[in-house]
Amino acid sequence: MFKLLLFTGLLVGVYYVFFKKKALNPPSSDNSSDEAMIPCAKCGTYVQLKESFMREGKYYCSRECLEA
Ligand SMILES: [Zn+2]
Structure with missing residues (x-):
């Protein structure tokens, strides 16, 4: 017993x-996606995913690129 x-x-x-x-x-997958670097669809500058701007499924480094 x-x-x-x-x-x-x-x-x-x-x-x-x-x-x-x-x-x-x-989960570690959340951390890695937060810190992932992705290229800007307009100028190619790499930017952190969480600091990027997204429109129509594409990522941009700044508002200027987003609106260009
Ligand atoms: Zn850009």
Whole structure:
């Protein structure tokens, strides 16, 4: 009986640690897409995806390129 309790406690502990760790650290794929460098569709300048401007599925480095 004691072994069963110990085993159950271990399982809960592992599950809790894994779940908490997963919640604190967002999936690495999100980080890499945030920091990905993509070329401007107008001038070819590489810009971070999160700082780029997007229109009609194309990425631009600045508002000037976007509106040109
Ligand atoms: Zn540009």
